Amino acid sequence: MQEDAMKNIFNSTGHYLKIPDVTKGKGAYIFDEKGKKYLDLESGVWCTSIGHNNKQVNKTIRKQLKKITHSGFCHNSRIVDSAAAEVLDITEMKDGKCVFLCSGSEAIEYLRQISKVIFKRQKTLVLHDAYLGSYSSLNERKDNWHIFNWKACEECKDKEDCRKECEKLKNIPSDITEFIFEPGSSSGFVKFPPKKLIRNITDTVKSNNGLVLANEVTTGIGRTGKWFGFQHYGIKPDMISIGKGIGNGYPVSVAVLSKKMAKNENLKNFKYMQSHQNDPMGAAIAKKVIKIIKKKGLIDSSEKNGQYLLNILTKLTDNKKITAIRGRGLMIAIEFSSKKLCDNTYNKLIEKNFITCNRSGFLRIDPPLNIKMKDLNRFIKELKKIIN
Ligand SMILES: Cc1ncc(COP(=O)(O)O)c(C=O)c1O
Numbered sequence: 001m002q003e004d005a006m007k008n009i010f011n012s013t014g015h016y017l018k019i020p021d022v023t024k025g026k027g028a029y030i031f032d033e034k035g036k037k038y039l040d041l042e043s044g045v046w047c048t049s050i051g052h053n054n055k056q057v058n059k060t061i062r063k064q065l066k067k068i069t070h071s072g073f074c075h076n077s078r079i080v081d082s083a084a085a086e087v088l089d090i091t092e093m094k095d096g097k098c099v100f101l102c103s104g105s106e107a108i109e110y111l112r113q114i115s116k117v118i119f120k121r122q123k124t125l126v127l128h129d130a131y132l133g134s135y136s137s138l139n140e141r142k143d144n145w146h147i148f149n150w151k152a153c154e155e156c157k158d159k160e161d162c163r164k165e166c167e168k169l170k171n172i173p174s175d176i177t178e179f180i181f182e183p184g185s186s187s188g189f190v191k192f193p194p195k196k197l198i199r200n201i202t203d204t205v206k207s208n209n210g211l212v213l214a215n216e217v218t219t220g221i222g223r224t225g226k227w228f229g230f231q232h233y234g235i236k237p238d239m240i241s242i243g244k245g246i247g248n249g250y251p252v253s254v255a256v257l258s259k260k261m262a263k264n265e266n267l268k269n270f271k272y273m274q275s276h277q278n279d280p281m282g283a284a285i286a287k288k289v290i291k292i293i294k295k296k297g298l299i300d301s302s303e304k305n306g307q308y309l310l311n312i313l314t315k316l317t318d319n320k321k322i323t324a325i326r327g328r329g330l331m332i333a334i335e336f337s338s339k340k341l342c343d344n345t346y347n348k349l350i351e352k353n354f355i356t357c358n359r360s361g362f363l364r365i366d367p368p369l370n371i372k373m374k375d376l377n378r379f380i381k382e383l384k385k386i387i388n
Pocket of ligand 1: 106244
């Protein structure tokens with residue numbers, strides 16, 4: 001079946017194709033060619049933050065199509081600047097600047113390049129399990145990277161009271177140019193580094209004049225019950241990368257710079273010439289998505305519905321089948337005692353028309369922020385049935 005549906009496609013996603021012919025999406029659902037309807041609890045790849053085939057977003061697309069989709073480096077349209085104003089409002093980056101790009105990986109790559117030009121050198125600090133995207137410049141972490149392994153911090157008895165005198169913190173080099181912090185996904189494993197640890201790392205980096213880049217590609221746009229994941233940490237980033245959910249499935253991302261950074265003299269001659277940066281279509285969609293999330297109060301829904309789901313799922317933890325439940329907002333992981341049990345549960349859920357993300361040993365759930373309560377309850381009921 002897989003071969004048939006992907007005759008001409010080189011599959012490099014690392015994932016096995018489960019539904020070969022998706023013909024339609026609607027809200028939290030996708031449909032196959034036979035009309036079979038699946039509840040998409042993964043929002044594609046965490047992208048459809050306000051549901052597939054969203055009517056209001058479609059209207060914006062149609063409207064923008066009739067005007068202009070792509071303009072060019074020397075001619076732009078007002079919609080891009082007004083979309084940037086919306087992004088700066090929700091990121092609390094007053095008087096900062098935005099650049100609209102095409103993917104999460106690209107926004108991070110862009111900001112890392114910016115940082116390199118500011119400092120005229122580079123040493124990036126990341127947590128050992130941080131995922132930054134699919135570019136080799138972000139994955140091949142060698143000489144100009146410092147990897148902070150926080151595994152021990154997870155179990156540390158002082159984690160709530162993490163101290164700057166700790167050896168691990170003292171080992172952070174003084175020449176870090178930027179700390180790229182992913183506030184909660186950690187390679188999709190839904191892990192949340194301790195707040196005090198993150199505050200100590202950011203303080204250390206900032207006290208040496210380094211920068212903080214909040215990677216909000218997955219955790220942004222309401223996923224964790226706040227607009228951005230960094231807001232759970234009481235830190236103030238200098239740069240923010242936003243992707244996935246801001247386009248609701250359309251490939252648009254945003255690199256955000258603080259006012260101070262945008263004014264940096266060294267950036268005057270910075271060049272990045274990707275053909276689709278600041279395209280009006282992507283910007284129009286991002287602006288609309290933000291507007292809908294605001295109007296419908298979806299940040300609150302994410303927080304409340306996430307907590308509801310988390311509370312019920314936590315009761316399923318029995319240390320025999322389910323060993324842990326982790327979550328923040330509508331970003332939840334169900335950890336199983338074995339990979340086999342997880343695979344079986346995943347396959348049975350698909351048979352019953354529920355899509356989750358199988359991460360070898362745990363299932364991840366990140367539904368659209370506007371998922372209906374009755375859909376969450378249907379999922380809980382089915383999961384309980386399968387597990388028992
Ligand atoms: C935390 C995180 N950062 C960055 C990316 C890269 O985003 P994209 O796949 O849109 O390039 C991803 C993608 O899954 C991600 O999960």
